[in-house]
Amino acid sequence: MSTSTAAGRKPGAGAPKAATAGGNEAKRAKSVLGGSKYSQKQLWFGALAWVIAIVFVAPYIEMAITALRPKDELTGDGYVPSKFEWANFVDVWDKSTLGDNLKVSLLVAGMSTLLVLVVSLPAAYYTARKRFRGRGVFLMLVLVTQMFQPTSLLVGLYREFYILDLLDSYWALVLVNGAFNLAFSVWILTAYFSAIPVELEEAAMIDGASRLGALRRVTLPLAMPGIVTAVIFTFIAAWNEFTVALVLVTTPDKQPLTVGINSFLGAYRVEWQYLFAGSVVAIVPVVILFAYIEKHVVSGLTAGSVK
Amino acid sequence: MAETAVRRAPSVGTRVKKALAPLPWIGPAVLLIGLVVLWPVVVMVWSSFQRIRRTGIVVGPNGTDNYTKLFDEPDFVAVLWNTVVWVLVVVAVTLVLSLFLAQLFNQHFPGRRFARWAMIVPWAASVFMTAVVFKWMLHETHGVINTLMVDLHLMDAGKDWLGKPSTAMPWMMAVAVFVSLPFTTYTLLAGLQTVPGEVYEAARIDGASTWRTYLSITLPLLKPAILVAVVINLINVFNSFPIIWAMTNGGPGYETATTTVFMYQLKASDIGESAAMSVANFAMIIILVAFFLVVSRGNKETDR
Numbered sequence: 001m002s003t004s005t006a007a008g009r010k011p012g013a014g015a016p017k018a019a020t021a022g023g024n025e026a027k028r029a030k031s032v033l034g035g036s037k038y039s040q041k042q043l044w045f046g047a048l049a050w051v052i053a054i055v056f057v058a059p060y061i062e063m064a065i066t067a068l069r070p071k072d073e074l075t076g077d078g079y080v081p082s083k084f085e086w087a088n089f090v091d092v093w094d095k096s097t098l099g100d101n102l103k104v105s106l107l108v109a110g111m112s113t114l115l116v117l118v119v120s121l122p123a124a125y126y127t128a129r130k131r132f133r134g135r136g137v138f139l140m141l142v143l144v145t146q147m148f149q150p151t152s153l154l155v156g157l158y159r160e161f162y163i164l165d166l167l168d169s170y171w172a173l174v175l176v177n178g179a180f181n182l183a184f185s186v187w188i189l190t191a192y193f194s195a196i197p198v199e200l201e202e203a204a205m206i207d208g209a210s211r212l213g214a215l216r217r218v219t220l221p222l223a224m225p226g227i228v229t230a231v232i233f234t235f236i237a238a239w240n241e242f243t244v245a246l247v248l249v250t251t252p253d254k255q256p257l258t259v260g261i262n263s264f265l266g267a268y269r270v271e272w273q274y275l276f277a278g279s280v281v282a283i284v285p286v287v288i289l290f291a292y293i294e295k296h297v298v299s300g301l302t303a304g305s306v307k
Numbered sequence: 308m309a310e311t312a313v314r315r316a317p318s319v320g321t322r323v324k325k326a327l328a329p330l331p332w333i334g335p336a337v338l339l340i341g342l343v344v345l346w347p348v349v350v351m352v353w354s355s356f357q358r359i360r361r362t363g364i365v366v367g368p369n370g371t372d373n374y375t376k377l378f379d380e381p382d383f384v385a386v387l388w389n390t391v392v393w394v395l396v397v398v399a400v401t402l403v404l405s406l407f408l409a410q411l412f413n414q415h416f417p418g419r420r421f422a423r424w425a426m427i428v429p430w431a432a433s434v435f436m437t438a439v440v441f442k443w444m445l446h447e448t449h450g451v452i453n454t455l456m457v458d459l460h461l462m463d464a465g466k467d468w469l470g471k472p473s474t475a476m477p478w479m480m481a482v483a484v485f486v487s488l489p490f491t492t493y494t495l496l497a498g499l500q501t502v503p504g505e506v507y508e509a510a511r512i513d514g515a516s517t518w519r520t521y522l523s524i525t526l527p528l529l530k531p532a533i534l535v536a537v538v539i540n541l542i543n544v545f546n547s548f549p550i551i552w553a554m555t556n557g558g559p560g561y562e563t564a565t566t567t568v569f570m571y572q573l574k575a576s577d578i579g580e581s582a583a584m585s586v587a588n589f590a591m592i593i594i595l596v597a598f599f600l601v602v603s604r605g606n607k608e609t610d611r
Contacts, residue, residue, distance in 0.1 A: 038415065038416065038417060042414060042415055042416050043416065043417070045411060045414040045416050046414070046416025046417050046418070046419070046422075048411060049411050049412055049414070049416060049419070049422045050418070050422055052408065052411070052422075053421075053422040053423075053425035053426065054425070056425045056426050056428060056429055056485075056488075056489075057425045057428050059429075059437060059440045059441060059444065059485075060428055060429075060432065060437075060440070062440060062443075062444055062451055063436075063440045066440075066443065074449065075448070075449050076449065077448075077449055077454045079451065079454070115339075118335070119335045119336045119339055120336060122331070122332040122333070122335070123332060123333040123335070123336040125332065126329055126332035126333055127333070130329070132328065132329045133325075133326060133329075134329065135329075138329075138333055138336075138337065141337065141340055142336070142340070144340075144344070145340050145344045147542060147596070148344055148348075149542060149543070149546040151546040151548050151567060152545075152546050152567075152585065152588055152589050152592060153344070153347045153348060153351060153585070153589075154570065154571070154574075154585060155351050155354065155570065155574065155578065155581050155582045155584075155585040156346075156347030156348055156349075156350045156351030156352075156354070156582075156585065157343075157347045158574070158578075159347070159350045159351065159354050159578070159582070160346055160347045160350045162363050163350070175339070175342070175343050176343055178339060178343070179339050179340060179342070179343035179344050180343070180344070182336060182339065182340065186336070236431060239433075240432070240433040240434065240435075242433065242434070242435040242548075242549045243548045243549060243552075243571075246552075247571070247574070258433050258435050258436065258549075261435070261436065261439065262435070262552075262553070265439065265442075265553070272443055275439065276440065276443075279433075279436040279439070279440070282433060282436065283428075283431070283432045283433065283436060286431045286432070287427060287428050287431045287432060289431070290427055290430065290431030291424055291427050291431075294424075294427055294493075297493070298490075298493050298494050298496075298497045299497070301490070301494075301539065302494060302497075302532075302535045302536075302539070
């Protein structure tokens, strides 16, 4: 697997940027040949692509519509409610534990992200700069964490945190989300650090900066896009995590939002409008964040498995 | 001075120092992985050979009884079969659809950027919440899918799609495909960007048909991207718990459960047996991925 696809490219190649160059050239060539900006064929392709795009979004539109339905219209069969009940988005927090669940989700996702950063920044920097003994073993270990899913270790994790007396605690979730999202961060950050010439740091040190000063003033700012990607990705992954939280945390007001919504489903009468109001609040911000890092996600998810 | 240092055999002290130098940098990562990824593997395997009370207290060694009990479960074979169908169908359908989608979204058309963004939504959104909205849309009397199909005269009345395994499984597989498509398509799109435009130019001059060009140029060049996408999908789809849990809870009975869901259900009654199921799951994933990699490597050799 040594061809230079985006997936096959080593992280060191400054991964995300160069990828689109070839595509752009082809595009330009086409539009010159076509005369007008788009050919008939391209417009048909576009129409099909747009239909598919709408299919991808449709379930979430239905989610939002349901969240805005007045209670007595949930059982009706109108596609759109007679009026939008914006109060659902206010009431949901009073009439359920979802307010607490939201706080837990913020706390767990925030702490997990911090943990990943603190652990992966030095590891990625060192791995990018030095060829030390055990480097291969370390990278292998990181890859293994990416290949294992917490779900497949569920019983082991449950037993471990039972032994550690950390069941029903945020810390268990922070540790699990931190560990299993470490790999993505390490790949992305190693790629960015490798792409920054060591000479830049040396130059800063000649100018009188200390090693740490050079890191802080030169390297970290240049690696910032990678850091932002790692932060957003980890946050979203921890935010969406469901299975481990379902097993490890049983007290309703200590559960994150995903699990809190699960308990709605168990109710005798499911209050769909509140359930989906909570879901919309959980989904909208992460979709926006994800759109921001979209270009780098594939390389982070696939970098390790190709080498 | 540096030269003499190199020539002289380094003393034990400097060698130890050198070996320990990476520790402050990568130590925390290794510690975290050891604590939260490797230790649970050990605990899981160990637990699968113990008799464990429901309260969590370990009574004592249990030999292979947990495994015997698991394999003797009346539903075990059916659950195993569900898992095989689930993984193979979802991963295969996802790959085929994504190959098509990647090709389509790689075309030049108005608003391509925004159309691609639409695909991000199911990727970024919680899989569990996505499954819940599908459950709602499939509601027998007021789900929008039933309403729509009745209005289009495709059916006379709404169906309880998730009540019967024969219709619940296909719908859940559809949801699993739906949430796997974005990642897979994006991975293939990234692969497509690396195919140099001149190659297509040359093929066109040679008079190769579009289909022929796709089969003999695009697909082979996409192979590394396809491999990675399939491996990651195999792992994700095998472990896909939230979809089934949200939509059917694995029921009625265990009829729509995969081994991952079964493991969770067993946990409530017998943790030792559940651990045995986990170990079996773990082994299956490793075998599955290894098998796939060996098969695809084999093809690669014959390609040359």
